[in-house]
Amino acid sequence: MLSIRDLHARIGAREILRGLNLEVKAGEVHAIMGPNGSGKSTLASVLAGREGYEVTQGTVTYQGHDLLALPPEERARAGVFLAFQYPVEIPGVNNAYLLKAALNAVRKQRGEGELDAFEFLALVRDKMKLMQMDESFLSRGVNEGFSGGEKKRNEILQMALLEPMLALLDETDSGLDIDALRVVSNGVNSLRSPERAIVLVTHYQRLLDYIEPDFVHVLSGGRILRSGDKSLALELERRGYDWVKQEASAA
Amino acid sequence: MSEPARLPVTTQYREAFDAVRPSLRGPETRRASAFARFAELGFPGAREESWKYTNLRRLESRRFAPAAREDALRATVSLPAALGEHRIVLVNGHLRDDLSRIASLPQGVRVRTLAEPLADDAVAAAVLRWPAGGGTERFAALNAAMSPDPLLIEVDAGVRCAGALHLVIVAAGAAGTMSYPRVTVRLAAGSLARLVLHYLGDETAEHFVAAVVDADLADGAELHAYRLQAAGSRSFHIERIEVSAGAGARVALRDAQLGAALARLDLNVTLAGRAAEAELTGLFIADGSRHLDTHVHVAHRAVETRSLQDYRGVAANRGRAVFNGKTVVHEGAQKSNARQSSRNLLLTPGAEIDTKPELEIYADDVQCSHGATTGQLDPAAMFYLRSRGLSESEARSALTRAFAGTVLSRIDLAPLASLVHDELDGRLVRLLEQQP
Numbered sequence: 001m002l003s004i005r006d007l008h009a010r011i012g013a014r015e016i017l018r019g020l021n022l023e024v025k026a027g028e029v030h031a032i033m034g035p036n037g038s039g040k041s042t043l044a045s046v047l048a049g050r051e052g053y054e055v056t057q058g059t060v061t062y063q064g065h066d067l068l069a070l071p072p073e074e075r076a077r078a079g080v081f082l083a084f085q086y087p088v089e090i091p092g093v094n095n096a097y098l099l100k101a102a103l104n105a106v107r108k109q110r111g112e113g114e115l116d117a118f119e120f121l122a123l124v125r126d127k128m129k130l131m132q133m134d135e136s137f138l139s140r141g142v143n144e145g146f147s148g149g150e151k152k153r154n155e156i157l158q159m160a161l162l163e164p165m166l167a168l169l170d171e172t173d174s175g176l177d178i179d180a181l182r183v184v185s186n187g188v189n190s191l192r193s194p195e196r197a198i199v200l201v202t203h204y205q206r207l208l209d210y211i212e213p214d215f216v217h218v219l220s221g222g223r224i225l226r227s228g229d230k231s232l233a234l235e236l237e238r239r240g241y242d243w244v245k246q247e248a249s250a251a
Numbered sequence: 252m253s254e255p256a257r258l259p260v261t262t263q264y265r266e267a268f269d270a271v272r273p274s275l276r277g278p279e280t281r282r283a284s285a286f287a288r289f290a291e292l293g294f295p296g297a298r299e300e301s302w303k304y305t306n307l308r309r310l311e312s313r314r315f316a317p318a319a320r321e322d323a324l325r326a327t328v329s330l331p332a333a334l335g336e337h338r339i340v341l342v343n344g345h346l347r348d349d350l351s352r353i354a355s356l357p358q359g360v361r362v363r364t365l366a367e368p369l370a371d372d373a374v375a376a377a378v379l380r381w382p383a384g385g386g387t388e389r390f391a392a393l394n395a396a397m398s399p400d401p402l403l404i405e406v407d408a409g410v411r412c413a414g415a416l417h418l419v420i421v422a423a424g425a426a427g428t429m430s431y432p433r434v435t436v437r438l439a440a441g442s443l444a445r446l447v448l449h450y451l452g453d454e455t456a457e458h459f460v461a462a463v464v465d466a467d468l469a470d471g472a473e474l475h476a477y478r479l480q481a482a483g484s485r486s487f488h489i490e491r492i493e494v495s496a497g498a499g500a501r502v503a504l505r506d507a508q509l510g511a512a513l514a515r516l517d518l519n520v521t522l523a524g525r526a527a528e529a530e531l532t533g534l535f536i537a538d539g540s541r542h543l544d545t546h547v548h549v550a551h552r553a554v555e556t557r558s559l560q561d562y563r564g565v566a567a568n569r570g571r572a573v574f575n576g577k578t579v580v581h582e583g584a585q586k587s588n589a590r591q592s593s594r595n596l597l598l599t600p601g602a603e604i605d606t607k608p609e610l611e612i613y614a615d616d617v618q619c620s621h622g623a624t625t626g627q628l629d630p631a632a633m634f635y636l637r638s639r640g641l642s643e644s645e646a647r648s649a650l651t652r653a654f655a656g657t658v659l660s661r662i663d664l665a666p667l668a669s670l671v672h673d674e675l676d677g678r679l680v681r682l683l684e685q686q687p
Contacts, residue, residue, distance in 0.1 A: 048638050049634075049637075049638070050634050050638075051630060051634065071637070071643070072634060072637040072638045073637045073638075073639075073640050073641060073642050073643070073646075075638075076637070076638055076639055076640035077640045081638075082638055084635065084638075087635070088629075088631045088632050088634075088635040090632045090635065090636070090650070090653065091653065092650075092652070092653025092654065092656040092657065093632075093636070093649050093650065093652075093653045097649070098636065098639060098641075098649075101639075101640070101641050101645065101649075102639035102640045102641065105639075105640030105641060105642075106640050109640075141653075142635075158639065162639075162640070
């Protein structure tokens, strides 16, 4: 589904990704872990198409297409979803409006008709129940005045509604208490299916207790230094990241 | 061969004044002294501070003829959808009885023009007054000299006219027509009126409209005013609104400055009595090559007075907008509260908005705040919306609507609010279609 080959990317003059390789197949859940500044969020931003990142080398192929050639909205419509680390507050843009516009944009791409107001509301209520969100969130501005946890729930609500093929979660667990973490994880797990892939970018192993990954990768210095199964995450939790770096430089 | 010397612009207007003079009603001497004041001031020079960003050379270079009464009374006008229970139509400054609908006005509300006998000359003189000072004094004086049907709207003490009075002020007829609509509103103590000032005109003809609105609020009176400036895209629109509020009186003005090629509004509010209050909010959209200039001046002259100025501007393409908001808290106006906010959005690189908030305080126990910003759409918000599948133009449109939304939500007159929303949407669609 997603194939990243020798990806180099920079912000301004600073090179952050330095030859990153990653293969993600449908049905898989990958966790990308790494110390601060290793390039985790840059990877998520480059995949979603955020401005300001320049890809200088390498390719990203998504479902056989050059992902990097697409503007952000076409990536979204093609089924790529980024749950933001810091969701933006957009006062004045109604949450329900955004959910509906986003849903209709992806439905159109899939060749499905637009939902009418009634169908939309029924669907969104269902997903809000899953995310344990009050319906009053619908009439508020996008993320406006939401707490950190509410913003993250709102991200996963959008994801649950849009049913992406490839979900990228950028530090979705940061700033969540244990109850919110459980709700968010439930939302993510509800999307697990043989057709979909999920890439979790995270700093801590904690999230992986709830969303069990098939693969764990250690990102450091803009490259994946080590890959393994979920036991690698536990080892990282125990031993930190330094030994991975040391072994990599020794090799 | 040398060019013939160009006549001073006031000569052109003197000829126009002389031509209409025999048909004008009201005290002749008053008209003459009003014109003399205009001639004395002339058009603004390049150095005049309040015209720093707005150049009238193009207006000066054009020749305009006053609208003839017969033409104005005969003109076919397509009226806009009703924005109130009652309607008065002025075509080129002339009252159109046939199109107006004022029989529905409640008792205690009177509408008259100088065409009808007024109680005395003092009333007529009061209707034909012009405010001293400010960049538009000259045009207010010119209007006082030329206005064919000065309109006087009076509400008796304690009468509350909750149904809106929709003033449809149309510029019609051949290109090169100038007109001078004038509205005087007198609200007696404890009365209430809702007034919609709706300017519109031919989209293709070049007109010049110099309008004056003069409102006097006695103690405890309340004026809810709404202004929709939707003049034709080739026209010049200059307007002076003067409001004076007595003790406990309250004025709320919701402005939408959307039309004309060049528009200038001077809105001057004097909070003259204890605890008088003004809430002034507005939106201007300078798209295409429009030049829209809004000058607001609020004078706190009594204790416990309150004012709010909340203005949002949008400019795009070669559009240019000017906002100058001035609040003066005069000596002795203790415990006053003045807030001012000017936020501006540039949608495309060529556009420009000049904003200048000014605050002068001569009292020591007051609460004042002001702020002004000019910027572009937030790239982080743009990316967020696009990452959810919204196209670039949908995202821009949603964010621009959100920007305008806070002032538009203050328009508590439903049909007007939806009209302005539709107009904004239409502008955005046209604007964003032009984007690559």
